[in-house]
Amino acid sequence: MKLIDSHCHIDSDRYDDDREDLIKRIGEELEFVVNIGYDMSSSIESLELAKKYDFIYATVGFHPADLKGYNEETERQLEQMSGDERVVAIGEIGLDYHWMESPKEVQKEFFRRQMEIARRVGKPVVIHSREAMADTLEILDEYMDVAGIIHSYPGSYESAKKVMDRYYFGINGVLTFKNNVKTKEVVSKLPLEKIIIETDSPYLTPVPFRGKRNEPGYVKYVAQEIADIKGVSLEEVVRVTNENTKRAYKIR
Ligand SMILES: [Zn+2]
Numbered sequence: 144m145k146l147i148d149s150h151c152h153i154d155s156d157r158y159d160d161d162r163e164d165l166i167k168r169i170g171e172e173l174e175f176v177v178n179i180g181y182d183m184s185s186s187i188e189s190l191e192l193a194k195k196y197d198f199i200y201a202t203v204g205f206h207p208a209d210l211k212g213y214n215e216e217t218e219r220q221l222e223q224m225s226g227d228e229r230v231v232a233i234g235e236i237g238l239d240y241h242w243m244e245s246p247k248e249v250q251k252e253f254f255r256r257q258m259e260i261a262r263r264v265g266k267p268v269v270i271h272s273r274e275a276m277a278d279t280l281e282i283l284d285e286y287m288d289v290a291g292i293i294h295s296y297p298g299s300y301e302s303a304k305k306v307m308d309r310y311y312f313g314i315n316g317v318l319t320f321k322n323n324v325k326t327k328e329v330v331s332k333l334p335l336e337k338i339i340i341e342t343d344s345p346y347l348t349p350v351p352f353r354g355k356r357n358e359p360g361y362v363k364y365v366a367q368e369i370a371d372i373k374g375v376s377l378e379e380v381v382r383v384t385n386e387n388t389k390r391a392y393k394i395r
Contacts, residue, residue: 144381145174146366148359149388150235150269150294150313150341153178153199154188157345157356165358170198172360174385177392179235179269179294181206183217186224193229200394202232202269204257207239207250218256225264231392232291233261234269238282241273251282258286267291267391270310276302283310292391295343299325300332311391313341316349316357319368330372335380339388340365 148169153176158165169176175198180186186203193201203224205213225233236257238250245253261268268291272279276298283289283306294313296303303312312333318326330338340362342349348357349364370380389395 144378144385145172146340146362146381147174147385147388148176148342148344148362149292149339149391150179150315151176151344151359152181152185152346153344153359154185154192155345166192166196166199169359170196173198173362175200175394176359177202177231177388180204181235182209183212183220186221190224190227190230200231200392201227201229202234203230204232204234204236204269205253206235206271207237207254208242208244210245210249210253213253218260221257222260222264225260225266230266231394232267232269233257233264234291235271235294236268237271238275238279239271239273240275240278247278251278254282255285258282258289261289261291262286267393269294271295272297280305290391292339294341295347296326296329298329300329303329303333303337307337311337311339311387313339314369315341315343315365316347316353316361318372319350319364320353321350327372330369335369335373335375335383336387338369338384339391340369340380340384 178189180189180203189201270293290309296312344357370377
């Protein structure tokens with residue numbers, strides 16, 4: 144059974160020299176990947192990739208650390224693109240109090256405006272949340288009719304429980320880092336039915352390639368680590384998390 148990478152950035156310039164080879168490997172090794180937009184140009188590139196390859200889906204959105212290009216015109220363009228059948232979610236959107244590229248109030252406003260787009264077009268969201276879990280959960284609770292994924296889930300099991308009825312939790316290569324006790328504990332407590340696997344390529348490369356460039360095929364190391372922590376077979380992890388990803392993005 145082939146794996147899925149639910150969150151990657153293959154439009155990144157780190158693949159400029161060998162993107163065609165990378166895409167070929169993805170087509171051979173994986174069932175599909177979801178390429179995530181984080182500003183206008185990456186959202187456009189994401190949709191172009193998804194139109195060209197049937198094993199690539201797209202999301203469109205403005206990341207909280209990349210809000211400079213957000214205005215009424217780009218918002219309209221975003222909403223228009225989000226209606227495309229190859230676009231499976233609005234994202235990545237949310238709050239990032241680590242980089243603080245924009246003040247909290249600005250981040251919250253544009254987060255809400257994109258949650259409203261998701262509501263209007265009836266698609267899920269991909270949430271980015273860094274050092275901002277309480278505020279993130281507060282805003283998610285304003286949109287009880289919107290569902291989706293909290294990617295690279297950074298929170299506790301207790302926080303996860305609050306939105307578990309509507310959200311899945313994205314787990315990636317940081318789970319394989321030896322000293323990462325927190326993520327290992329969250330994975331041990333979360334039901335497998337709520338976990339989805341991602342790489343966030345080209346970032347967050349798992350062991351044994353930590354420090355090098357990441358790529359979607361490395362989801363297998365994340366899946367194996369989840370299997371080890373939960374004491375279930377790799378096949379079981381792949382089967383259940385693949386179903387979760389398809390349900391989260393409403394694919395097929
Ligand atoms: Zn990402």
